[in-house]
Amino acid sequence: MEINLVSDTITKPSIEMLQYMFNAQVGDDVYKQDPTVIELEAKVAKIFGMEAGLFFPSGTMANQVAIKLHTQPGEQLIADKYAHVYHYEGGGVSFNSGVSCCLIDGNRGMITAEQVQGAINDPEFYHSPLTSLVCIENTTNKGGGACYEIEDLKNIKRVCVANNLKYHLDGARIWNALIAKNQDPREFGKLFDTISVCLSKGLGAPIGSVLLGSKASIHKALRIRKILGGGMRQVGYLAAAGIFAIDNNWQRLAVDHKRAQEIAAVLQTKSWVATVEQVETNILIFSLQKYCNEKEVIEKLKQKNISISSMGQGRLRIVTHLDYRAVMHTYVLDTIQKLEI
Incomplete structure (x- = not known):
């Protein structure tokens, strides 16, 4: 039994999802003639109360298109120092949009309105890049799956408007x-100009993200997606997976969260673990005692058929997900309880 807790992106479509995909009605989405893609885009937009959506092959492309929508070359966006758009999108911020990042030292990947206010460059001071965009990540990846409070996001919105x-x-x-x-x-739909939502992580679809915004923004996004090579043809088969995922796998995310918290509770009892960061969702980050070698810990777990990942500097990450079943969870808890370093 191989247990992969490296990421929630490793899930595979269920038989039921595959059957739903097989039965999808499709057309040419480049011509906006794929009925299942149109259904998915409208469905996600309605969930968030936004005007329109656009289907993308990846969350990175959706984010990059949003940044391009909101900025001009030479400008600057504000984000937390752990932000995915900065760390894990291949430098696309500079490559695609020609903008720089002002990185804020937030709390577990989350920033405050006061920090945003303090990071804004004086628009009359032309020696500094013009601040034009604030990017928020929720939940935070490197921040250990932390979640923003709505009131904190509203406070940042007020700064953006002002x-x-x-x-x-x-x-x-x-x-x-x-x-x-x-x-x-x-x-969230009331607060943000654009939102990218992923279907291939916790929800278990094989691929896809949706960018949400106003009708005017999504119309512009369609052109930028084309420029970046994101136009797809009979992609309704993949959009169908997203529809199935929302309808069947959204509410069960609470199970992943509970299992991550239970793993954290066991890790907190181990002498070789220095700290376990707060667990709110399905991402668990813990730090090893200084005498421990992270490669040794990863290898010992791998010998027990459990795969986890390193975040460097003695920090390790575990991510629970749809394919992590109850029998696996029992085995992981027992294995960690018995593991000595």
Whole structure:
């Protein structure tokens, strides 16, 4: 029994999802003639109370298109120092949009309105790049799956409005945040100019993200997606997986969260673990004692058929997901309990 806890991106479509995909009605989405893609885009837009959506092959492309929508070359966006758009999108911020990042030292990947206000460059001081966009990540990846409070996001929105800044949400794991905090997705739709939501992480679809925004923004995004090579043909088969995932796998995310918390509880009892960061969703980050070698810990778990990942500097990450079954969870808890380093 191989147990992969490296990421929630490793899930495979279920038989039921594959059957739903097989039965999808499709057309040429480049001509906007794929009925299942149109259904998915409308469905996600309605969930978040936004005007329109656009299907993308990846969350990275959706984020990059949003940044391109809201900025001009030479400008600057504000984000947390752990932000996915900065660390894990191949330098696309500079390559695609020609903008720089002002990185804020937030708390577990989350920033405050006061920090945003302090990071905005004086628009009359032409020696500095013009600040034009704030990017928020929810949940935070490197921050250990932390979730923003709605009030904190509203406070940042007020700063954006007062300073004529656009506001983008990288919601790759927003579905997890909505479950963990019992939040209304329409509250997010009211706050942000654009939102990217991923279907291939916690929800278990094989591919795909949707970018949400106004009809005008999504119309512009369609052109940018084309320029970046994101136009797809009979992609309704993949959009069908997204529809199935939302309808069947969204509410069960609470199971992943509970299992991550139970693993954290066991890790906290181990002498070779220095700290376990707060667990709100399905991402668990823990640090080893200084005498421990992280490669040794990873290898010992691998010998027990359990794969986890390193975040460097003695920090390790575990991510629970749809394919991590109850029998696996029992085995992992028992293995960690018995593991000595």
